[in-house]
Every structure is written in structure tokens, then in C-alpha cells.
Amino acid sequence: MKKIVFLLGLFLLVGISGVSAQTDSTFTCPKQGGTLITAIADNPVSLNGIYANDGVSGAVLSYLFNPLTLGGENWGTNITGDLAESWSVSDDGLTWTFNLHHGVKFSDGKELTAADVVYTFNTIETSAEDIAPFRPRFYQGDKAIKFEAKDDYTVIAHLTEPNASFFTDISVPIIPNKALDGQDLRTGEFNRKPVGTGPFKVTDWTTGESITLEANENYFKGRPCIDKIIFRIIPDLQAQVNALLTGELDFLLNVPGASVDQFKTNTDFTLDIAEYDSLFGVFFNNNRDQFKDKRVRQALMIAIDRKALVDTVRQGYGAVHNSHFDQAVPFYKDDKLGGYDYDPKRAGELLDAVGIKDTDGDGIRDLDNKPWVIHLLSFQEGFRDYFSVSTVVQAYWKDIGIDVELETRDLSTMISQLYQERKLDKPFDVVISGWSQIGPEPNSYANFYTSSPELGPNLENYDNSEVDELFAKARTLTDTTERMKIYEQIEKILWDELPTIPLYR
Missing domain, CATH: 3.40.190.10 (Periplasmic binding protein-like II)
Structure with missing residues (x-):
């Protein structure tokens, strides 16, 4: 064969x-x-479709479940219905009605009904455990969106304000009604023996x-x-x-x-x-004092020859990426944003201007009168290309006088420590990470760059009230052209501030 x-x-x-x-x-x-x-x-973190969101788990989950709608994170680039056969939205944009396919059955033979959909969404909204990144998309401000089963085949969502991205926000695997009752979300039996419609x-x-x-x-x-x-x-x-x-x-x-x-x-x-809807990059812990001046992040960006990195790590099978959004979004263009070409001399000058200089002639730049050490975290060697990328980044930064200590952790540890809890106290200075299949809806990227008192900080502890407000504003706009203009404003701000360094796709 x-x-x-x-x-x-x-x-x-x-x-x-x-x-x-x-x-x-x-x-x-x-x-x-x-x-x-x-x-x-590796072993999946879980096979519970509303809990696990790592790449290994997702590789299996996509065969086991269906979402109500397609086009959201993990569910392709075609924005359409899946378990929903048809749908409509009220003139004021506050009421969405979804009509389910009849005769859909779970793998245990039970028929899918609207109660299963409502249970799934309510579980995401009310679970004591954080279900990142899905939960933020089911809230408007500090209010959870209300879902109801009008009958066995009709789901109605009641919003407090229009949300142009709502259709793709709810692209999550649907689980059976009461499937998680009495179970711990992280360790329950459903995590290993799931029941889906896939x-x-x-x-x-x-x-x-x-x-x-x-x-x-x-x-x-x-x-x-x-x-x-x-x-x-x-x-x-x-x-x-x-x-x-x-x-x-x-x-x-x-x-x-x-x-x-x-x-x-x-x-x-x-x-x-x-081509693949993906992005690999350098994620700063922006809550650390050493990275709060954007000139430091900009210096670390131009200290890396991203094209040479792709050639070294991927043997040219990749493309340098110039945005904090994937190429799947409507406004992405490879040549639209620039200014960060490889320039180690300028990188050194930026660090000098910030006051991070080699003050004692030992070849290592000093911060607060001590050698500047960056702790760089990566997934274990052999898992995708993360470790290889980390060693290349480490070498480039050492070339401009930075002491870089590289540490690796296994997948399950990384997921539990970095991605499943939204808190400021994160165990890294810088981490090499990435994502895939976020999709064409720009609001799906809000989880990476926005924060709120109700939902906590994002992965890289980036906090910019203007970016938060622009994402919120874009969700309320029904004119697609105007929405995309707002997202391009966000794209420009992120490209200037570099809360993360986009490397390649």
C-alpha cells in the first residue's frame, strides 16, 4: 500500500x-x-473536547466530536454549520437561533438534542475549573451568555449586545447532557472514555x-x-x-x-x-520587569535572523510570518508590516539605550548591576520543532551579549503550568510556543492578547487597555469592512509593541 x-x-x-x-x-x-x-x-492531556486544547489532544479529538458550527478555533477555515443545519439572527443581533440536524447520534447510540448543546455551553461557563481558551468567548463582560433549548432540535442564544464573531466563538465540541455530572473535569472517566458524535x-x-x-x-x-x-x-x-x-x-x-x-x-x-494555519513564536512574560520596555522586545526581535532560522530548523519548509494573526485572517499580507529585519548591531544599540550594557567587560550585558540572564523555556526535545527553534534563538541572543539558560519540560507539564490557568505568576521568562488552526475569525485571537478582571491575564501577561477596547469594539460591528479595519489597528499596535515575536508558519 x-x-x-x-x-x-x-x-x-x-x-x-x-x-x-x-x-x-x-x-x-x-x-x-x-x-x-x-x-x-505524547499522551493527550485529555479526550474531553471542552477541556483539552493542545495539539496532541486535538489530533485525536477531531475524529470524536462535532461542534455546532465550523470556522472557529480547531475547526477549519470554512465558516458554516456542522451539527447546526440552519441558523438565524434577529435584526438587533441579540438573539441567535440554531436548528439542529435531526437523527444525529452519539457513539453510544443516543440521539443528539438541544439539551446536549446547552449543557456543553453551560458547563464551559460555570465549571469551577478554568477551560481555556473557550470560556472567554462565552461571556460578554462579566455576564455569561444565556442559552436555552426551545425544543429538542432548537437552541436559542440570548446576547446582551451584538457580537459579529459569535458564530465562530461557539465552535467547540458538543458533549452529551450530564456527561460530566459528578466527575472532576480534569481527571474524570470522560477524559479517557469520551462519547461524541464524530x-x-x-x-x-x-x-x-x-x-x-x-x-x-x-x-x-x-x-x-x-x-x-x-x-x-x-x-x-x-x-x-x-x-x-x-x-x-x-x-x-x-x-x-x-x-x-x-x-x-x-x-x-x-x-x-x-500551507497550514499555524504560527510559531517567542512568548515573553510581559509581567517581568526586564521586558516591560518595548525596546527590549524589539531588540530581541531583530537579533534573530528569522529567515535563516526557517532554513536551519525547517530546511526552508516554512515562511517568515509578519503578524500576530495567522495568514487565515482576511487582512493578512506577508509584505504589509516590516521594520524588524535581522540587525544585531541595531539590537545592541537598543539595549544600550535602555541601559542594558556590558559594564564589566565579561561579554555579558548587565541589568541592575548583575549579568542579564534570560530563562528560556521549551517543550522537550523531539516534540515538533520547539527545541530546535529554542537553541537557535538562544545562540542569536548570546551573540548580542545575553546569557540564555535553556530549560525543557514535557507536554503535560507545559500544558498544566502555562495554558490551563490564567494567572500572573507564570513559571517562565520566555517560552517558545505556537498554535495552529485558530481560523479566519480575527476575534479568535483575542484570547492571546486581551485580559480582564473576570477572566484573568493571557499567556504572555500582555496588558493593553487599548487593545482590549478595540477587540471589544470590533465584536459589536456588523459591517465586515469596518470590523477588519479595527483588527488591522490591533495588528499594528501588536507589531509595534511585540508582546510576542512571530517567527514563522
């Missing part, structure tokens, strides 16, 4: 086609049955080894073409490539750029290369 390799964003994927379920009545499976074996880098269902999860999915015979879009998907848990990316080459895997997403040539010349594989 011929394998498929895919390079997305640019990004490599190797695998076989025919994984998806039928999407309309005219589609016919090229072949029915069989097992697809692929790999993920094309597959979980039949086995052997920690540290594999997760097995089997076709959901009840899937409302039609039975999947294949019978089973097995996710082998292989932490190291090169080990995943080796497993593919030896026939242990059928399909692999995001192959390292260094491995491209061996797949290009191997007729047993099909290699696909495509």
Missing part, C-alpha cells in the same frame, strides 16, 4: 487517503475497511503506547471509509519518521524538513506540501 507524506506550513504529512467520513451523498469510498496507523508525540469512537487507550479508534456506525454524515485508526505514541519526531519508513506507520503529519528528500525519491510514498 502506498503511503502519504504531508508537509504543511510548510508542513509534511505522510499517510493514506480515505480517512475522512463521507461528507455528502455523492461521495463513494475508494475502498471500504482497513486500519490506518499514525503517530502522536466519525470514530475510542475503544482503547494504553497510556504511553497507543490510542485506538473504531468507526462510529451511527455517524450522521455517513460511515467512515476505514474501520479503525491507531495513534501510536512516539515522542521523538525522527523516531516517527523511522517508523514510517519501516512500515510501522501508514501516515504521518508534519515530517521534519530534513526528511523531505528521502520521501520525494521513494515511490512507496506520496508527499504533499501545503
